[in-house]
Amino acid sequence: MKRLWIGVLILCMCASSAWGADVQNEEQARRDVRNIVKHIQARYEKTKDLQADFVQKTKIEGFERPVTSAGKVYLKKPGRLRWDYLDPANEQIYVTHDDVKVYVPEHKQVLIGKLTHMAASQAPLQLLQGVGKLEESFDIQPTTGKERGIGDIRLITLIPKEREQESARNLQKIIVEVFPKTYFLRTVSLYEISGNVATFEFSALKPNAGLTNELFDFKIPADVEVVRAPVLNGP
Numbered sequence: 001m002k003r004l005w006i007g008v009l010i011l012c013m014c015a016s017s018a019w020g021a022d023v024q025n026e027e028q029a030r031r032d033v034r035n036i037v038k039h040i041q042a043r044y045e046k047t048k049d050l051q052a053d054f055v056q057k058t059k060i061e062g063f064e065r066p067v068t069s070a071g072k073v074y075l076k077k078p079g080r081l082r083w084d085y086l087d088p089a090n091e092q093i094y095v096t097h098d099d100v101k102v103y104v105p106e107h108k109q110v111l112i113g114k115l116t117h118m119a120a121s122q123a124p125l126q127l128l129q130g131v132g133k134l135e136e137s138f139d140i141q142p143t144t145g146k147e148r149g150i151g152d153i154r155l156i157t158l159i160p161k162e163r164e165q166e167s168a169r170n171l172q173k174i175i176v177e178v179f180p181k182t183y184f185l186r187t188v189s190l191y192e193i194s195g196n197v198a199t200f201e202f203s204a205l206k207p208n209a210g211l212t213n214e215l216f217d218f219k220i221p222a223d224v225e226v227v228r229a230p231v232l233n234g235p
Contacts, residue, residue, distance in 0.1 A: 029142035032154045037134055039183040044131050049076040049211040050184075053204045061195035073202070075128055080216040083125060094218040095125055100229075101218050110220050113229025124188055124200055127158075127174065131185065137161060143175055149187075151180030170194065179205075 051074045057066040069089075074082040081095035092103040095115060102111040115126060130137050138158035149155055158174040170192050177187040184207070189199040220226060 026142075029154065033140060033142050033156050036154065036156055036178060036183070037140055040131065040178060040185075041134065043183045047075075047077075047207045049207070049209060050074070051206045051209055051211065052202045055201045055203075056198060057201075058198040059196065073128070074211055074215055076211050076213070076216060079129060080213070081125055081129055082216050092218070093125065094216060095129065096216065100125075101220075103218060103220075103224070108221075108223060109225045109227060110218075111227050111229055117229060124190065124198075127188060128185075134158065138174070149177035153178060153180055 051072065053070070054073050055068065055070045057068050059066045069085055069087060071084045071086040073084070079095075079097040081093075083093040083095070085091040085093075090105050092105075094101045094103070098115045100111075100113050100115050102113075103109075104111075115129075126137075134140060138160060141157045141159065143155035143157045147155060156176050158176060160171055160174075172191045172193050175187075175189040175191070176185060178184065179186045182205075184205055185202060187199060187201045189197060191197050
């Protein structure tokens with residue numbers, strides 16, 4: 001009987017120890033995430049403008065191979081963004097605060113709308129615009145699992161707060177990886193409720209390059225059709 005009680009006691013102690021370790025690990029993870037977010041926001045506060053190359057890989061539910069595209073992105077404070085797809089097709093996206101123009105030269109068409117009314121595919125644009133104030137727009141959590149980014153830096157998960165916006169309604173979460181030392185965004189993965197996953201990987205970053213306003217000003221060509229995006233109301 002004594003041996004039985006000793007065995008039970010040892011099991012309880014081991015369970016208590018494991019539970020305590022889990023709590024400590026979780027607390028450490030949350031501290032890591034808070035520290036990463038602090039570094040991200042501090043870095044982008046010092047960044048007046050930024051240009052980078054990107055590769056986008058989109059895994060579509062039901063298809064084996066991801067769709068790959070590439071291009072360049074330009075950002076300038078306050079609230080200016082230009083997103084150029086160069087491969088496999090040419091498409092230009094201009095954002096000034098909440099105003100969006102999507103130009104497709106091949107179709108000779110410009111779509112004009114509001115960023116907050118766009119689909120979840122426009123979420124990286126909102127993220128880049130608001131990267132200096134992540135805590136206002138997202139619930140921030142440690143990413144589950146053992147996967148880490150380069151430099152063994154923890155990945156962070158962003159859960160959109162504003163679910164009533166069309167751009168966030170179909171978005172389940174965003175997982176972010178940062179570059180070591182600089183804490184600029186390296187990869188952004190968008191997980192949609194549908195099961196689709198779009199991952200953007202950034203490279204060749206050039207901060208504070210002195211980008212001009214003209215780079216972000218799109219003048220609609222005379223022979224181009226202008227289409228206004230519908231304003232979508234909530235369900």
